[in-house]
Amino acid sequence: MTSTASAMRADLLDPATIAALGRIEVTARWVVDGFMTGLHRSPRKGFSVEFAEYRPYQPGDDLRYVDWKIAARSDRWVVKQFEEETNLRATVVLDVSRSMDWTGASARLTKRAYAERLTAALALLLLRQRDAVGLIRFDATVRSAVPPRARHGQWRRLMAALEEGGAGLASSAAPALNQAARLIQRRGLVVLVSDLLLDANEAMQSLRGLRAAGHDVAVLHIADPAELELEGAGEALFHDPESQLEVPASAADVRAAYQRTVEEVIEEWRSRCASIGAGYTLVRTDQPFGIPLRQAFAARQQLP
Amino acid sequence: MSFLAPLWLGLLVAAGVPLLLHLLRRRVGRRIEFPAARYLLRAEQENSRTLRLRNLLLMLLRVAIICALALAAARPLARLGGTGHAPTALAIVIDNSLSSGVVEQGRPLLTHMKELARAAVDAASPSDRLWLVTADLRVTGGSAAAIRAEIERITPLGGAGDPPAALARAAALVRGSGRPGGQVALLTDGQRSAWRTPPAIGDVPVVAWSPTNAPARNRAVTSVAARPIRWTPRGTVQARIRSADSTSWRLLVDGRVVARGSTAPDQEVSVRPVVTARGWVRGSLEIEPDELTGDDAGAFAAWIGSAPAVRVLAGAGAFAQSAVDALRAGGQVANGDATILGSAEEVTSLPALVTAPLNPVQLGAANRSLERLGIPWRFGAPAREESIAHGDGLDGATVSLHYPLLAQAGAAADTLATVGNTPWIVSGDRYVIVGSPLDPAATNLPLRAAFLPWLGRVIGERLGAEAGTVISGEPGALVTIPAGVDGLERPDGSRVAATAGSWRLPARPGVTFLTKSGKAVGALVANPQAAESELARWPSAQLAGALGARHVRTVSDAGALAALSFDAAAGRRSLVLPLLVVALLALVGEAVLTGGRVRRAA
Numbered sequence: 001m002t003s004t005a006s007a008m009r010a011d012l013l014d015p016a017t018i019a020a021l022g023r024i025e026v027t028a029r030w031v032v033d034g035f036m037t038g039l040h041r042s043p044r045k046g047f048s049v050e051f052a053e054y055r056p057y058q059p060g061d062d063l064r065y066v067d068w069k070i071a072a073r074s075d076r077w078v079v080k081q082f083e084e085e086t087n088l089r090a091t092v093v094l095d096v097s098r099s100m101d102w103t104g105a106s107a108r109l110t111k112r113a114y115a116e117r118l119t120a121a122l123a124l125l126l127l128r129q130r131d132a133v134g135l136i137r138f139d140a141t142v143r144s145a146v147p148p149r150a151r152h153g154q155w156r157r158l159m160a161a162l163e164e165g166g167a168g169l170a171s172s173a174a175p176a177l178n179q180a181a182r183l184i185q186r187r188g189l190v191v192l193v194s195d196l197l198l199d200a201n202e203a204m205q206s207l208r209g210l211r212a213a214g215h216d217v218a219v220l221h222i223a224d225p226a227e228l229e230l231e232g233a234g235e236a237l238f239h240d241p242e243s244q245l246e247v248p249a250s251a252a253d254v255r256a257a258y259q260r261t262v263e264e265v266i267e268e269w270r271s272r273c274a275s276i277g278a279g280y281t282l283v284r285t286d287q288p289f290g291i292p293l294r295q296a297f298a299a300r301q302q303l304p
Numbered sequence: 305m306s307f308l309a310p311l312w313l314g315l316l317v318a319a320g321v322p323l324l325l326h327l328l329r330r331r332v333g334r335r336i337e338f339p340a341a342r343y344l345l346r347a348e349q350e351n352s353r354t355l356r357l358r359n360l361l362l363m364l365l366r367v368a369i370i371c372a373l374a375l376a377a378a379r380p381l382a383r384l385g386g387t388g389h390a391p392t393a394l395a396i397v398i399d400n401s402l403s404s405g406v407v408e409q410g411r412p413l414l415t416h417m418k419e420l421a422r423a424a425v426d427a428a429s430p431s432d433r434l435w436l437v438t439a440d441l442r443v444t445g446g447s448a449a450a451i452r453a454e455i456e457r458i459t460p461l462g463g464a465g466d467p468p469a470a471l472a473r474a475a476a477l478v479r480g481s482g483r484p485g486g487q488v489a490l491l492t493d494g495q496r497s498a499w500r501t502p503p504a505i506g507d508v509p510v511v512a513w514s515p516t517n518a519p520a521r522n523r524a525v526t527s528v529a530a531r532p533i534r535w536t537p538r539g540t541v542q543a544r545i546r547s548a549d550s551t552s553w554r555l556l557v558d559g560r561v562v563a564r565g566s567t568a569p570d571q572e573v574s575v576r577p578v579v580t581a582r583g584w585v586r587g588s589l590e591i592e593p594d595e596l597t598g599d600d601a602g603a604f605a606a607w608i609g610s611a612p613a614v615r616v617l618a619g620a621g622a623f624a625q626s627a628v629d630a631l632r633a634g635g636q637v638a639n640g641d642a643t644i645l646g647s648a649e650e651v652t653s654l655p656a657l658v659t660a661p662l663n664p665v666q667l668g669a670a671n672r673s674l675e676r677l678g679i680p681w682r683f684g685a686p687a688r689e690e691s692i693a694h695g696d697g698l699d700g701a702t703v704s705l706h707y708p709l710l711a712q713a714g715a716a717a718d719t720l721a722t723v724g725n726t727p728w729i730v731s732g733d734r735y736v737i738v739g740s741p742l743d744p745a746a747t748n749l750p751l752r753a754a755f756l757p758w759l760g761r762v763i764g765e766r767l768g769a770e771a772g773t774v775i776s777g778e779p780g781a782l783v784t785i786p787a788g789v790d791g792l793e794r795p796d797g798s799r800v801a802a803t804a805g806s807w808r809l810p811a812r813p814g815v816t817f818l819t820k821s822g823k824a825v826g827a828l829v830a831n832p833q834a835a836e837s838e839l840a841r842w843p844s845a846q847l848a849g850a851l852g853a854r855h856v857r858t859v860s861d862a863g864a865l866a867a868l869s870f871d872a873a874a875g876r877r878s879l880v881l882p883l884l885v886v887a888l889l890a891l892v893g894e895a896v897l898t899g900g901r902v903r904r905a906a
Contacts, residue, residue: 099339197339227340235325236334240341247344253359254347261347262340 015109015117015289054078088131088189089148091180092119094162095173095194095222097139099242103285104226111222114285115193116162118220121289122191123158134183135161138176147183173198177206187214195222196269197242208276217278220292221269224285230258307378315374322366358897365894372887380879389870391431393486395474396421396451398458399467401439402836403495405460406520406596413515414460417491420513420862421455424489427866433481437474439465440780440811445477460598462779462812464836467492468503471851475505487511489869490851493519494842497835502852509855511868514847516860520595523547524837528589528602533774534764536611536636537582543573543589543602546837557587557606582608584772584824586795586815598813599837605774605815605827612768613640619647620659623750624742627759636760643767647741648673648683655734655767657759660707662741667707679735680715683707684726693728693747695721697754703728705746706739731766773818773826778833781809785818789825793817 057066057077065079100112109117123133127150134148135158144161146154173194180190190210196203196219210217225231230251238247266282273280283292307313338344348355379391398404398421404414421436425448428434434451436444440461444454471490478486487509492498494514528543545551547569555563555575562577573589585608590601614637616625624645631637644656648670651658654677661670664686671682686707693701698721708726720736721729728739740746749755765772775783787804794800795814802818809830810816818826848856859865 102337102339195339197342227338227343230344232336234334236336238336238338238341238344240339241337242339243342245341245345246335247341247348249344249348250359253362254344254351254355257347257351257355258344261343261350265343265346 015114015285015287053081055081088126088129089134089186090126090131090189090191091134091136091148091183092123092191092193093136093138093173093176093180094119095139095192095198096137096143097197097242099197099240100195100222102224102241104224104231108224108285111195111224111285114283115220115222118283118289118292119193120159120162121293124155125293127155133158134180136176136180136183137161137164138173140172142176142179145179145183148188173203174206177203177210181210181213181215187216189216189218191218191220193220193222195227200269200272204272204276207273207278211276211278217273217276219269219273219278219280221266221280221282222285223282228259228262228284230255307380309377309379312374312377312379315377316371318374319367319370322363322370325363362894362897365890365897369887369890369894372883372890376880376883376887380883389429390485391429391433391483392870393433393478393481393483394424394428394869395435395437395477395488396424397437397467397470397474397488397490397492398455399439399465399470399490399492399498400458401461401465401467401493401495401498402463402598402832403493403498403596403839405598406493406522406839408515408517408520408595412460413493414458417513418455418458420491420865421489422452423862423866424869425451425455427870432870433483435474435477437470437477439467439470441466441470441473443473443477462598462810462830463781463832464498464778465780467498468501471510472503472505475503475508475510478508479506485870487869489513489865493839494844494847495838496840496842496850497838499842499847499850502850505851505853507854510851510853510857511865512847512851512856512858513860513865514841514844514858516844519839519841521548522596522599522837522839523551523591523594524596524599524834525553525589525591525602526599526834526837528604528831529776530587530604530606530774532761532764533606533772534768535579535606535608536764537608538576538578538635539606539608541573541575541577541587541589541604543575544570545573545591546570546834547591551591553589553591555587555589557581558585579608584817584827596837596839599832601813602831603813603815603829605817605829607772611636611638612763613638613642614763615639615641615644617644617646617650619650619661620645621662621742621750623744623755624659624759627750627756630756631760631763637763643763648737651677653677657736657738657762657767659738659741660746662743662746674737677735679732679737680712681730681732681737682710682712683739684710691723693721693723693749695719696729697758698729698749698752701747701749701752701754703740703747705741709737709739731762734767736762736766772824774829775826776829776831777809779809779811779813779830781830782806783809783828786826788820789818790821791819792828793819793824
C-alpha cells in the first residue's frame with residue numbers, strides 16, 4: 001500500500017474505491033491496519049492465569065499485566081498474555097445467495113462483494129487478536145464451512161473459501177446457523193452477515209437456539225441504499241431475482257410507503273434480535289468498512 | 305363561452321394520456337431487478353387503499369392540469385359580468401376624403417373625426433387588435449399608441465378616395481381576426497355622393513358617426529381644361545364653377561394672374577387669355593376660398609408656342625386646302641414647309657399628313673413613296689363598299705373608297721380610326737396616314753363639322769414638333785404613362801425618374817409634367833371629382849341603409865362611439881388567468897402528492 005493510502009486510513013475510504021485497489025485479502029489487511037491505527041487502546045484481550053507468552057507493551061494495555069521484573073532488568077516493557085481465555089471462537093455466517101449479488105448503482109459494490117470484504121476484515125481483525133475465526137457460506141444450502149481456528153494458515157483458508165461461488169436461488173440461514181453452532185464447541189461468537197431477505201422466523205429460531213447454547217450473536221444487515229430508499233421513478237416491473245417475485249409499481253408513487261415498510265422491517269429485526277440478546281447492525285454498502293467493523297468490534301469488546 | 309384560438313382545444317386529447325397511464329399502469333413499464341421486491345409488495349398491500357386513492361387523485365390532478373393548460377391556450381372568453389371587455393378587434397375607418405376638410409363650427413370636420421377616433425382608441429384594452437383605415441385604403445395596424453400616432457398624421461385627401469372600399473376592407477380585417485365581438489367604427493361626413501353603392505361588409509357590426517348638422521354651402525371649381533392643349537400661341541380655358549350665387553375667379557398661368565372675372569351660378573367660364581410664356585405651362589382657375597378650400601381651384605396644363613407651318617400639296621384636294629386656310633385664319637397654322645399635307649405619291653418629306661391617292665392607278669407610286677419615306681405601312685387593294693368610320697372623334701363618317709392600311713415589319717403606330725376591322729387612319733413618328741383621299745367621292749369626312757378640329761388636332765398635336773399628352777384624373781388615380789417618358793416634374797419643381805406604365809396621380813390637385821431627357825413632353829393633371837364638392841349628406845337614419853351593413857348603429861358623440869365600439873365584447877372576460885391559476889394549483893397539489901420526488905430533486 002502506498003504511503004498516501006496509509007495516511008488516508010483505508011477503513012474510512014469509500015468501499016468501492018478501496019475494493020478497486022486490490023483483492024479481498026489485500027484490501028482486508030489495509031482496512032484492518034487502518035482500523036488498528038485508529039484505536040486508542042490495545043485491541044488485545046484475554047488475560048488469565050495460564051501464561052502463554054510475552055508481547056511488547058502497547059499504550060492502552062492494563063498496567064497490572066506489565067512484567068515489572070523484566071522492565072527492571074532489561075528496561076523493556078512487556079505484558080504477559082495468558083492462554084486459556086485469550087482466544088475467542090468466532091464464526092462468520094455469510095449469505096451468498098442471489099439477492100446478495102446485486103447493487104443499486106454501478107458505482108457501489110454489490111452487497112455480496114461488500115459483505116465478503118467486511119467478513120475478511122473482521123476475520124483478520126479477530127485473527128490478529130489470536131481469536132479463532134471460522135466461516136460458513138450459505139445460499140439455499142451451506143456452500144462451504146471453515147471451522148474456527150486461530151492458528152497460522154487459517155487466514156489463507158478463509159480467503160480461499162471467500163473466493164468460492166454462490167448466488168443460489170434461495171437464502172436458507174437456518175442450516176448454516178445450526179452448522180455454526182455445531183462447529184463452535186464452546187461458547188463463542190456467531191456473526192450473521194446477510195441482507196436478511198430470507199425467512200425471518202426460521203432465521204430467528206436458529207439465532208434463538210444459538211443464544212440458548214450460550215453463544216453471542218451479532219447480525220450485520222447488509223443493505224444497498226437503493227433498497228432502503230427505492231430510487232428511480234416511473235412505472236416498472238420490479239423483479240426479485242432470487243424468489244422470482246414480480247411487483248408492478250411506480251417508484252415515485254410508492255416510495256414513501258416503501259420507505260415506511262423498510263423502516264418497519266428494520267425495526268422488526270432490531271427488536272427481535274434485541275429480544276433474544278443478539279446484536280443487530282444495519283450496514284449500508286456505501287459506508288466505509290471501518291464503521292461496521294467498529295460496531296462489530298465493539299460487540300467483541302464486550303465479550304470476556 | 306367562446307375561444308380566440310380554438311385550434312388549441314385539440315390539446316385536450318392529451319388529457320387522455322394520464323387517464324390511459326392510470327388504466328394501463330399495471331401493463332406497461334420496464335422490468336427492474338430488485339431483490340427487495342417483497343418489501344415493495346408488502347408496502348403496496350399495506351397501503352393499497354391509500355395508494356389507490358392517491359393514484360386516482362394524481363390522475364385527476366394531471367388531467368386537470370392538461371385540460372386547464374389546453375383551455376388557457378385556446379384563450380376562452382366568457383360573459384362574467386362587470387365592466388371592461390374581452391379582447392376583441394376594432395377597425396376604425398376615417399373618411400378623410402376631400403369633403404372632410406370642410407370647416408364646420410369653426411374647425412375642420414376631420415379634426416372632429418380624429419377626436420372621435422382617439423376616444424375609441426382610448427377605450428381599447430392592450431389585448432385588443434386595432435386598425436385604422438383611411439379613404440385612400442391605407443391600413444395601419446398595431447398598438448393603441450401606433451394608431452394614435454397615425455391618427456395625428458391624417459390629412460384630407462385631394463380627392464374622394466374610396467370610403468366604401470375602406471369600410472369593406474375594415475370589415476374584412478375584423479372578420480379575419482376571428483376575435484368575437486369585433487366591430488368597425490366608421491367616422492364619415494355621410495356624403496351622399498360617396499355612399500351611393502353599399503359595400504359588402506357582411507355580418508360585421510358597424511358603429512357609424514356622421515355629423516347631424518346641415519353641410520355648409522360650397523363653391524367649387526368642378527372642371528377646368530385648356531382647349532386645345534396646344535396653344536398657337538393662344539388658346540381657351542374652359543371651366544365650370546359650382547356655386548349658388550355669382551362667383552369671382554382668377555386665372556393663373558405659371559403662377560401669374562392672366563385673367564379675372566366673375567360668373568353667374570353654374571355658368572361655364574371660357575377665357576382666351578394672352579400668355580407670354582412658351583412651352584408647357586401650369587395653370588389654375590381659382591375662386592374665393594370658402595368652408596371647403598380643397599375644391600376652390602382647378603388645375604390645367606397647356607403647351608404654348610407658335611403655329612406649325614403647313615404646306616398643302618395638290619393631291620390633298622380642295623377640301624384639305626380650304627380647311628388649312630381656315631386653320632391659318634384662326635391662327636392655328638401658318639404658311640411654311642414644316643408640315644406637308646398631300647397624297648402619298650407626291651409627299652417627299654416628313655412630318656406629313658399622307659392621304660391615299662384618289663386614282664387607284666397611283667397605288668404603286670404611293671406605296672413606293674411610303675417606302676421611300678420610311679413609313680412601315682402600305683396601301684392595300686382599293687375597297688369600294690360603303691363603310692362607317694370609328695375612332696378619333698370621327699365616328700359616323702362614311703367611307704366609300706378606302707385602301708386598307710397594311711402594317712409592315714417594324715410598324716409601331718397608333719390606329720386612330722378604323723373602317724370595318726381594318727385600320728383607316730394611323731399615326732406614327734411624324735406621320736399620319738389616312739386610308740382614303742380627302743375627297744367627297746371617297747369619304748364624307750371633309751364635309752363633316754368634325755373635320756376642321758380633327759385636322760387642327762392632328763397638325764398641332766401629332767405632327768407638330770412639340771406634340772405632347774395631357775393625362776387627367778382625380779388625385780391618387782391610376783393612369784398609364786406613355787412610352788418615351790423618363791421622368792416627372794412635380795408641382796414644386798422636384799424631379800423623379802419614371803418609366804412608361806401604370807402610375808398613380810399625385811394625392812394633391814395640381815400639374816405634374818412628363819419629361820423626356822429633362823424636357824417636358826406632356827402633363828399629368830390631378831383635379832378632384834366634381835361630385836366630391838357636393839356636400840349633401842345622408843341623414844343618420846338613412847346612413848345605415850346607405851352603408852349596407854346588417855348591424856349598423858349610428859352615434860352622435862365621442863362617448864357613445866367609444867362605448868359602442870366595444871360593447872359587443874363588453875362583460876366578456878378572458879379565462880386564461882383563472883385557468884392558469886387552476887393549473888398552477890393542480891401542479892402544486894401534484895407536487896405535494898409526489899413530495900418524495902420533489903425532495904429528491906431538491
